[in-house]
Amino acid sequence: MSEQVLNVAPPGAWRRGSTGIGAWLRRQEVSAPRLRGLGLRRFATPLGILILWQAASSSGVLPARAVPPPLAVVAAARDLLLSGALIHHLSVSLLRVAAGLAIAIAAGASLALAAGLSRLGEDLIDPPLQMARTLPFLALVPLFILWFGIGETPKVALVALGATFPIYLNLFAGIRGADPKLVEVAATLGLSRAGLIRHVVLPAALPHFLTGLRYAIGIAWLSLVVGEQINADSGIGYLMMDARDFLRTDIIMVGLAVYALLGLASDQAVRALERKALAWRPAARVGR
């Protein structure tokens, strides 16, 4: 074993070799500025794949029933837009995620504040939440349908439940992770407990909260996908399930693309929020 390692990497080889950390670092140095200058290059591969895909479909290599050609997906999207169906289902889905996230933020933040700011709160709140978070919450769908029926409630509840955990866990860790040295400073400045929380503990926890929010949004869309594929009569997920019944793979692809764009857009929104709320961080570290 040790012989093998020696063979692969004699002392200093990583600096010269074309593989390994040294080469990787050198590549980073060289390619980073060029990538920034030619941002378009990053779109080359996806575009190439699309062109190949269209060619494969047109030539009959890819059966249209299994994978529709990109142009057919675009056509389906245009039809859905013109008929107003896409906007309708999209707004229903957006509303569900917004409601679920709002509940998750309120619940996750309150629980994290209560647990993070008092030992009693921690002892009462943290153990059940730590236990509950190990449960794959999507497995609760049958129970939710029994409890809440098949209306909006189970779908919003599923989003809310899934998104609460990352908010709670990150904010709680952020509150508890406040730098004790700064806490000491607050004491020497004569800050009250409320002042300490307001000026030191909460600002220190904000980056963690925003990280939690980003995870929460990802989970919210995931929960929505699951929630909308069961007993729904509207929403992007319903649109896709309905299309399945009619073998309309092009519409399913439109649904996938919409989900992807929504995920991307909400991630960008949180990044923008981070840039604004965490303006005090040196520029290079924002959004990492």
Added chain:
Amino acid sequence: MAAGRPGRALTMDGSWDAGAARIGPVAQPAPDTKVRGLVRRFGPTAVLDGLDIDIPAGRFVALLGRSGSGKTTLLRTLAGLDTAEQGEVILPPKRAVVFQEPRLMPWKRVWENVALGLPDHDARDRAELALREVELAHRMDAWPLTLSGGEAQRAGLARALVRDPDLLLLDEPFAALDALTRLRMQALVTALWKRHGMAALLVTHDVDEALLLADHAVVLQRGQIGLQLPIDLPRPRRHGTPAFAVLRGELLGSLGLSAEEAA
């Protein structure tokens, strides 16, 4: 979560604002700092072992001692951040601390850091005045993480000054700075101390720094003050005068070093 909860202290109260009112009646606006029989243990060893020290109002005292001798522990006790097991401490009500690292809140602009804990109505004006005193007014709206090391330490100094303390506690505030910046900071602290007339306790490893700044140098040894050296040199002080060299040799000797070793 606040530092300094009441512990097993006999006459000490760890909490910050209890101050002299709790420990002893305040006769004048700025009473002398008096410590008697202070004991602080970490595990079986007593870091401070019946320590006595006086810091008269308006006096500048430099505290020296080997690494691990308990200098920071003593300073933290005076700052109300650490609770001693035993002993008596009389403190002026208004104290301020400058730490070795600047310890600024990175999410507050420089002036907001300086103004933190002040009453709101004139906080910004007072912060600006204090920042002007440390020659940092032009950076008052900057984020702390964009300051240089020396600038950040001056902001920390302004944050202490703006509280108009009777006792200024400095724990190796210049240790992390380059030699040139350190000289400028020493001059700045001397000027501020003269202008404001507060008592100061400066923890330092640097014998020359103690001799340039302080009225008294005290050396912490085996948990007590081993040497008390009045520094009667005229100000402004300079390195290398014969009187300076004599005091320097004496201080180095009590730290277990000869002048040749230190040079």
